[in-house]
Amino acid sequence: MAAERVNSGEDGGADLYLELAPTGPRRAALAAALREAVRSGRLTAGTRLPPYRALAIDLGVARNTAADAYAELVAEGWLTARQGSGTRVAERVAAVRPPSATKPASGRAGVAHNLRQGQPDGASFPRTAWVAAMRHGIGAAPSEAFGPGDPQGRVELRRALAGYLARVRGVRTAPEHIVICSGFAHGLRLIFGGGVLAGPLAVEAYGLAFHREILTAAGVRTVALGLDERGTRTDLLVAHPATTSRHGARSVLLTPAHQFPVGGPLHSARRGTAVDWARTRGGVVLEDDYDGEFRYDREPVGAVQGLDPEHVVYMGSVSKSLSPAIRLGWMVLPPRMVDDVLAAKGLREAWAGVGDQLALADFIESGQYDTHVRRMRRRYRSRRAQLVAALAERAPHVTVTGIAAGLHAVLRLPPGTEAQTVARATRRGIALDGLASFRHPESPQPHEDGLVVGYATPPEHRYKAALDALCAVLPPRK
Amino acid sequence: MAAERVNSGEDGGADLYLELAPTGPRRAALAAALREAVRSGRLTAGTRLPPYRALAIDLGVARNTAADAYAELVAEGWLTARQGSGTRVAERVAAVRPPSATKPASGRAGVAHNLRQGQPDGASFPRTAWVAAMRHGIGAAPSEAFGPGDPQGRVELRRALAGYLARVRGVRTAPEHIVICSGFAHGLRLIFGGGVLAGPLAVEAYGLAFHREILTAAGVRTVALGLDERGTRTDLLVAHPATTSRHGARSVLLTPAHQFPVGGPLHSARRGTAVDWARTRGGVVLEDDYDGEFRYDREPVGAVQGLDPEHVVYMGSVSKSLSPAIRLGWMVLPPRMVDDVLAAKGLREAWAGVGDQLALADFIESGQYDTHVRRMRRRYRSRRAQLVAALAERAPHVTVTGIAAGLHAVLRLPPGTEAQTVARATRRGIALDGLASFRHPESPQPHEDGLVVGYATPPEHRYKAALDALCAVLPPRK
Numbered sequence: 001m002a003a004e005r006v007n008s009g010e011d012g013g014a015d016l017y018l019e020l021a022p023t024g025p026r027r028a029a030l031a032a033a034l035r036e037a038v039r040s041g042r043l044t045a046g047t048r049l050p051p052y053r054a055l056a057i058d059l060g061v062a063r064n065t066a067a068d069a070y071a072e073l074v075a076e077g078w079l080t081a082r083q084g085s086g087t088r089v090a091e092r093v094a095a096v097r098p099p100s101a102t103k104p105a106s107g108r109a110g111v112a113h114n115l116r117q118g119q120p121d122g123a124s125f126p127r128t129a130w131v132a133a134m135r136h137g138i139g140a141a142p143s144e145a146f147g148p149g150d151p152q153g154r155v156e157l158r159r160a161l162a163g164y165l166a167r168v169r170g171v172r173t174a175p176e177h178i179v180i181c182s183g184f185a186h187g188l189r190l191i192f193g194g195g196v197l198a199g200p201l202a203v204e205a206y207g208l209a210f211h212r213e214i215l216t217a218a219g220v221r222t223v224a225l226g227l228d229e230r231g232t233r234t235d236l237l238v239a240h241p242a243t244t245s246r247h248g249a250r251s252v253l254l255t256p257a258h259q260f261p262v263g264g265p266l267h268s269a270r271r272g273t274a275v276d277w278a279r280t281r282g283g284v285v286l287e288d289d290y291d292g293e294f295r296y297d298r299e300p301v302g303a304v305q306g307l308d309p310e311h312v313v314y315m316g317s318v319s320k321s322l323s324p325a326i327r328l329g330w331m332v333l334p335p336r337m338v339d340d341v342l343a344a345k346g347l348r349e350a351w352a353g354v355g356d357q358l359a360l361a362d363f364i365e366s367g368q369y370d371t372h373v374r375r376m377r378r379r380y381r382s383r384r385a386q387l388v389a390a391l392a393e394r395a396p397h398v399t400v401t402g403i404a405a406g407l408h409a410v411l412r413l414p415p416g417t418e419a420q421t422v423a424r425a426t427r428r429g430i431a432l433d434g435l436a437s438f439r440h441p442e443s444p445q446p447h448e449d450g451l452v453v454g455y456a457t458p459p460e461h462r463y464k465a466a467l468d469a470l471c472a473v474l475p476p477r478k
Numbered sequence: 479m480a481a482e483r484v485n486s487g488e489d490g491g492a493d494l495y496l497e498l499a500p501t502g503p504r505r506a507a508l509a510a511a512l513r514e515a516v517r518s519g520r521l522t523a524g525t526r527l528p529p530y531r532a533l534a535i536d537l538g539v540a541r542n543t544a545a546d547a548y549a550e551l552v553a554e555g556w557l558t559a560r561q562g563s564g565t566r567v568a569e570r571v572a573a574v575r576p577p578s579a580t581k582p583a584s585g586r587a588g589v590a591h592n593l594r595q596g597q598p599d600g601a602s603f604p605r606t607a608w609v610a611a612m613r614h615g616i617g618a619a620p621s622e623a624f625g626p627g628d629p630q631g632r633v634e635l636r637r638a639l640a641g642y643l644a645r646v647r648g649v650r651t652a653p654e655h656i657v658i659c660s661g662f663a664h665g666l667r668l669i670f671g672g673g674v675l676a677g678p679l680a681v682e683a684y685g686l687a688f689h690r691e692i693l694t695a696a697g698v699r700t701v702a703l704g705l706d707e708r709g710t711r712t713d714l715l716v717a718h719p720a721t722t723s724r725h726g727a728r729s730v731l732l733t734p735a736h737q738f739p740v741g742g743p744l745h746s747a748r749r750g751t752a753v754d755w756a757r758t759r760g761g762v763v764l765e766d767d768y769d770g771e772f773r774y775d776r777e778p779v780g781a782v783q784g785l786d787p788e789h790v791v792y793m794g795s796v797s798k799s800l801s802p803a804i805r806l807g808w809m810v811l812p813p814r815m816v817d818d819v820l821a822a823k824g825l826r827e828a829w830a831g832v833g834d835q836l837a838l839a840d841f842i843e844s845g846q847y848d849t850h851v852r853r854m855r856r857r858y859r860s861r862r863a864q865l866v867a868a869l870a871e872r873a874p875h876v877t878v879t880g881i882a883a884g885l886h887a888v889l890r891l892p893p894g895t896e897a898q899t900v901a902r903a904t905r906r907g908i909a910l911d912g913l914a915s916f917r918h919p920e921s922p923q924p925h926e927d928g929l930v931v932g933y934a935t936p937p938e939h940r941y942k943a944a945l946d947a948l949c950a951v952l953p954p955r956k
Contacts, residue, residue, distance in 0.1 A: 014848050015646045015771075017780050041652070042644040042784070048845075125624035127616050134833070135609045143937070146603035146801040166520040168493045174519070182660075182829055210825075293493075302495050306520070323624045325832035347688075351660055353831045354803035355612070367526075370492050459621070 016050050018059070026061045030069040038078045038089055047089045049079070112429030113466035117261055117408035117454035118290075118320060124376060125323045129368045130359060136366070137358030145358065149349025151342055153180025153330075156361040161330055164364050165314070169292055170302030172309045173332045179341050182327040182351040183317045184288060185214055191313070193218040194344025196337060197284060202249035204232045205443040206262050206435065211253075223249050224440035230267035231259055234274040237283075251284040252277075257292040257301045261438050261452045263402015263410055271304050278311035284334070285312045291320050293373045295405040296381045310334045318360065320407055320456075321373055328356055376456075380407060383455040383463060390467045397477040407456035410435065417475040418449035424473045425451075430466070494528050496537070504539045508547040516556045516567055525567045527557070590907030591944035595739055595886035595932035596768075596798060602854060603801045607846045608837060614844070615836030623836065627827025629820055631658025631808075634839040639808055642842050643792070647770055648780030650787045651810045657819050660805040660829040661795045662766060663692055669791070671696040672822020674815060675762060680727035682710045683921040684740050684913065689731075701727050702918035708745035709737055712752040715761075729762040730755075735770040735779045739916050739930045741880015741888055749782050756789035762812070763790045769798050771851045773883040774859045788812045796838065798885055798934075799851055806834055854934075858885060861933040861941060868945045875955040885934035888913065895953040896927035902951045903929075908944070 018037065021029045037043045049055070049070070056066035070087055073079040081087045137156070138145075145154065152158070158175035165171035181187045191197050192215055199220035203212070205227055215222055226233045232254060252274060256266035266274075278285045287304050295301055305314035309332075317329030333341060345351075363369045384403050391398055391411070402410045413421060422434040435450035458466045496515065499507045515521045527533070527548070534544035548565055551557040559565045615634070616623075623632065630636070636653035643649035659665045669675050670693055677698035681690070683705055693700055704711045710732060730752060734744035744752075756763045765782050773779055783792035787810075795807030811819060823829075841847045862881050869876055869889070877890045891899060896912040903910055913928035936944045 014845065015851075017646055017648045019648075019780065037644075040650060042648065042650050044641045044644065047641055047645055119625055122621035122624035125621075130833070131609070131613045131616055134612055138605050138609055143600035143603075146600035146803045147597055147935070148802050163522045163525055166522065167525055168495055170495045170497075170520065172518060172520050185828055302497065323832075324626050324826070325624045327827070327829060327831045348802070349805070350663055351805060351829060353805045353834050354801075355608070355837075356831050356833060359833075367492065373493075457625075 014048055014050050016055070020059070026059075027065045027068050027072075030055075030059065030061065030066065031072045034069060034073050035076070035078055038073075043089050045089050045091045048085070049087045049089070051086065110429065111431040113431065113462065113469050114457045115425075115430055115432040115453050115455070115466060115470060116457065117433065117452050119454060119457040120320060120323060120376065120407065121457055121459055122323070122325075123459050124379070125325070126368070126372050129372070130363065133363040133366065133368060134355060134359035137360075137362040138355060140362075141354075141358050145354055149352075149354055151179075151345040151347065151349050152176075152338075153178070153349070153352060154354060154357040154361065157328075157357045158330075160361040160364040161332075164369070165303070165316070165332065168370075169289065169314075169316075170306040171314055171332055172306050173314075177309075177333050177335055177338055179331045179333060179338065179345065180349075180352050180357060181329045181331060181345075183319060183324075183329040184290065184315055185210065186351060187315050187329055187331050188214050189218065190341055190344045191286075191331075192220045194341070196340040196344055197251050200249045201286075202237060202252040203440065204254065204259060205440050205445060206438045207253075207255070207260060207440065209437065212440070222440065224443045225252070226443070226445040227259065227262060229264075231256075231264055231270050232266060234266070234270045234277065237274065237277045249283075250281075251286060253286040253288060254304070255288045255290060256304045257289055257295075258402070258405040260288070260290060261402070261408060261410065261435070263406065263408075264404070265301055266304070271307060275304060275308045275311060279308060283311070284337075287312055287314045289314060289316045291406040292316065293321050294377055294380060294407060296377070296384065297404050301405070305332060310336075313337065321376070322369075326356055326360070328352055328360055379460075380456060384409065386463065387453070387455050387467060390471055391474075394471040395474045398474055408452055408454040411451040411453055411474070413449040413451060414475055414478045415449055418451070421451060421473060421475055425470070428469060428473055430469050430473065432470075492526050492528055494533070498537070504537075505543045505546050505550075508533075508537065508539065508544065509550045512547060512551050513554075513556060516551075521567045523567050523569045526563070527565045527567070529564065588907060589909040591909065591940065591947050592935045593903075593908055593910040593931050593933070593944060593948060594935065595911065595930050597932060597935045598798060598801060598854065598885065599935055599937055600801070600803075601937050602857070603803070604846070604850050607850070608800075608841065611841040611844065611846060612833060612837035615838075615840040616833060618840075619832075619836050623832055627830075627832055629657075629823040629825065629827050630654075630816075631656070631827070631830060632832060632835040632839065635806075635835045636808075638839040638842040639810075642847070643781070643794070643810065646848075647767065647792075648784040649792055649810055650784050651792075655787075655811050655813055655816055657809045657811060657816065657823065658827075658830050658835060659807045659809060659823075661797060661802075661807040662768065662793055663688065664829060665793050665807055665809045666692050667696065668819055668822045669764075669809075670698045672819070674818040674822055675729050678727045679764075680715060680730040681918065682732065682737060683918050683923060684916045685731075685733070685738060685918065687915065690918070700918065702921045703730070704921070704923040705737065705740060707742075709734075709742055709748050710744060712744070712748045712755070715752065715755045727761075728759075729764060731764040731766060732782070733766045733768060734782045735767055735773075736880070736883040738766070738768060739880070739886060739888065739913070741884065741886075742882070743779055744782070749785060753782060753786045753789060757786060761789070762815075765790055765792045767792060767794045769884040770794065771799050772855055772858055772885060774855070774862065775882050779883070783810060788814075791815065799854070800847075804834055804838070806830055806838055857938075858934060862887065864941065865931070865933050865945060868949055869952075872949040873952045876952055886930055886932040889929040889931055889952070891927040891929060892953055892956050893927055896929070899929060899951060899953055903948070906947060906951055908947050908951060910948075 018033045020033050052066040052070050053063055056063045074081050077090055079087055080090045158178040161178055162173050162175050201220050201222050202225055203222045205224045225236050274285050277283055303314055305312040314332035318326050388400055391400055399412045400409050418434040425432055433452050439447055496511045498511050530544040530548050531541055534541045552559050555568055557565055558568045633653055636656040639656055640651050640653050679698050679700050680703050681700045683702045703714055752763050755761055781792055783790040792810035796804050866878055869878055878887050880888045900912040911930050917925055
């Protein structure tokens with residue numbers, strides 16, 4: 001077989017790769033090659049072919065040979081020729097092609113109401129403002145921004161984050177101590193999978209199973225710290241043999257602003273204890289500030305990092321504040337850890353897209369990020385109020401906790417009713433999780449039944465219906 | 479310490495986190511808190527503070543108390559108050575802050591001429607067209623696009639790629655057999671690190687050390703196949719005991735369109751051999767089509783995948799065709815491998831940004847991608863011609879090979895002169911690599927001295943100077 005690549009490239013039109021039989025009449029060979037390309041599904045319905053003149057030039061055949069071959073396939077119904085839109089593969093040919101994959105994003109199939117925690121409503125994404133920030137950010141960037149990327153992340157974004165996190169979260173850092181990643185999970189992989197920190201790692205008795213899986217995959221054993229009314233028992237880091245002599249955790253992963261998913265901030269005394277422990281034992285506190293921007297009261301919620309930037313790794317992302325579709329997160333690191341994290345990341349940026357980095361930098365600097373967070377805070381506060389009101393009216397025996405902040409609440413259930421309630425909800429097309437699915441397998445304390453209800457995901461017009469459906473599956477008063 | 483978060487949020491202005499001493503006059507406490515926040519560098523130069531009215535409301539202090547505190551810090555020079563721009567942290571305060579990180583992307587420091595292979599000139603990135611594609615793509619996407627992402631990638635992009643790769647590269651696939659990733663390296667990590675395929679893996683005697691490192695890290699032993707005038711010795715997969723009985727490679731990684739970095743296409747007989755081997759031994763051919771779009775002649779270069787979609791994994795990315803700053807790659811998989819790759823990737827998209835995916839889909843569908851590739855092909859062809867002409871004039875004893883395609887050429891050097899030539903180039907600020915740095919440590923054949931010269935990276939106005947500098951460091955005729 002001889003083959004030709006049609007670089008109509010040089011004079012307009014689309015590229016086309018064709019294999020022509022080396023012998024025999026050119027028109028027949030060309031027609032056969034085109035027919036085969038369409039029949040095999042290689043050229044799909046609607047695909048635009050190069051002008052026959054360009055095709056002729058590139059194949060080195062006479063113009064009318066190419067024109068005749070096109071005409072032949074048009075006559076046979078393989079191609080269509082329309083004024084203006086040129087020659088294309090006929091639509092009806094699509095019938096022979098396998099259907100395109102159109103399965104919805106995982107976990108959404110067959111769900112009438114999505115009350116899973118932690119997913120902002122996709123409809124709330126600020127498309128116009130984001131694209132404007134992308135235009136500004138890309139427009140203002142130097143050419144080197146579009147070459148191989150600095151694995152630390154664009155300095156424009158690190159500068160914007162240093163200022164924003166200081167102003168809003170009380171974080172104390174500088175751009176050179178921030179490393180950009182593609183989300184919290186990526187950060188965990190870099191720090192533990194990359195050998196920056198080693199286990200055992202103390203974690204909260206309740207947390208995201210996905211994070212525990214990442215740690216396990218990285219060979220890190222986790223030790224669970226119980227919770228009480230003051231939040232996670234960081235006092236056990238020092239006092240409890242389970243995490244010093246026997247397990248000997250060298251770092252602790254906390255969600256101090258709003259314990260995930262139980263809720264409630266870490267008491268100031270417990271914050272101090274964690275930081276003191278890290279300072280005196282040479283440990284590290286990993287602060288997962290997953291929804292720190294969404295607080296609905298006056299309680300102090302400055303980042304623990306602000307207490308001791310030398311011993312706290314502060315991590316955040318845009319997954320809840322903006323969208324999980326934008327794959328950007330950040331690690332605010334103690335200066336001594338920066339090089340190790342960069343070494344774990346590699347010589348060049350392989351993960352975080354530069355366009356998104358430049359867009360987010362502009363989005364923050366222009367104040368659009370504040371504006372979006374405020375808008376969402378208003379919306380979530382009102383959704384939270386609707387949830388509380390609905391429960392007070394229809395299920396007063398169910399208490400709601402953890403609602404001072406965040407995108408979800410915890411509904412406390414009568415002992416032994418959690419599993420059946422989750423099952424009932426699932427049967428009725430309500431997606432939500434029981435507290436049990438967040439419990440550390442070696443949690444030191446007895447489980448309390450509860451539902452983790454995310455109120456951010458349903459579209460505005462479906463939220464009331466979602467609450468009605470939720471109330472209908474709650475267990476009756478005992 | 480008591481603390482307040484200023485949610486001037488609800489009525490305009492920026493958020494501000496402040497810690498006030500619980501006792502003593504409010505004005506003094508507020509002034510002290512602001513002063514400390516600025517002195518510590520937490521509030522950086524130029525940061526806009528909320529209007530004093532909003533601050534007063536949120537702190538629960540009298541308006542004039544907040545106004546007086548602001549006035550006090552303005553008087554002290556910590557803050558500036560300007561009509562229109564409100565109250566901001568004074569610029570001169572920046573002096574006390576550490577400088578921002580501004581180190582260039584790795585490998586660029588102190589380089590006058592960058593002739594490293596494989597990096598498109600950042601200045602060639604089509605900013606305007608890309609942002610337009612982003613606007614269209616994001617504008618046309620359904621809301622669910624901004625929720626948790628399908629790990630397979632956006633269907634809009636998989637559809638566009640299926641059509642494009644079929645039309646331009648002869649790939650035969652359907653959207654449901656494509657998985658999006660953040661680049662070729664990510665694809666390798668998923669396939670071997672994720673346990674989709676196991677070693678040993680046959681590779682080409684010359685290739686990217688970075689890729690070998692990824693495979694080694696994944697515990698995959700690589701077996702080197704030699705090269706000759708027909709390209710990589712895929713015939714050895716069957717004949718040579720080194721890759722059957724003794725090593726038993728179960729898959730082979732090839733760059734058939736343009737061997738990297740030596741150059742030259744894989745001979746059709748060798749293509750057939752590789753595919754036959756995979757079919758008869760239940761093996762897999764991994765096709766790295768890193769620069770398949772950039773060919774400057776009529777030689778057939780259809781993807782090997784088109785020969786047998788059931789046994790070839792076709793991989794590509796935008797790193798060379800568009801920019802390494804856009805972190806998008808694709809794996810065209812044999813149907814039976816799709817689920818395993820998705821399992822390795824996880825429940826949700828954690829890597830490839832949805833914005834970039836939607837933008838690239840639109841960029842391809844609109845024909846902009848073809849337009850950009852053609853523009854770059856013209857530019858590279860002319861740079862290639864300038865390189866060949868410069869060498870013919872100033873170093874006729876140096877032969878150039880591998881220039882039928884791609885973004886780089888190989889300059890053959892007299893035996894034993896490679897290392898010193900690279901060292902001389904480095905001393906003169908020319909960044910390039912010798913062929914030796916791409917050689918597999920267990921390559922079965924003797925090394926031939928050569929330089930790998932990338933001609934895509936220098937800006938247009940610097941290219942001639944780069945060629946002059948290059949010719950000046952080449953070894954003299956023996």
